Amino acid sequence: EDQVTQSPEALRLQEGESSSLNCSYTVSGLRGLFWYRQDPGKGPEFLFTLYSAGEEKEKERLKATLTKKESFLHITAPKPEDSATYLCAVNPGSGGYNKLIFGAGTRLAVHP
């Protein structure tokens, strides 16, 4: 069964304290791993797509990496405005279509 697990469930950081969020996955055939940011009551905001092991993407203070079994979202010197829930999702590639299977998310709180 296709499955996505994120850890930790919640993370509290001081401003400037770098850390990493983990997303481990089990899928029949990976057609992409996606990171989203979600603020309360809003739609998920697309951040990155990763397709193959070894791939890395960066955007401002965020860097996403991918291995054959997991992905990491590294946050360097976070600011309070980075506080949000970070969702990892996979396209399992089954059936030829692109539905996403999400993990439960990591709630990040960055304090000044």
Place this chain on the structure above:
Amino acid sequence: AAGVIQSPRHLIKEKRETATLKCYPIPRHDTVYWYQQGPGQDPQFLISFYEKMQSDKGSIPDRFSAQQFSDYHSELNMSSLELGDSALYFCANGNNEQFFGPGTRLTVL
């Protein structure tokens, strides 16, 4: 840049009533996905359409139906509403990366 538009943004219904949620995709994107996100939960895939045909089906109750129209907008129809249907409903658009709309918050009383 134009984004996914959803309406209404908020909807309050009584049990056993019906509701219709609408999604207007990004221009020239022909694939639409519907997701349901319960309180404190991750988004769950409901159903998708490609070129106005249903392309995949997830955990969508039989009480729900959806369709995509000739202008590519989509509607999610929900009947015999239950308290447990209270959730955020998102429409997403895109061929590989999916871009989400702002959602419709449905509250069933």
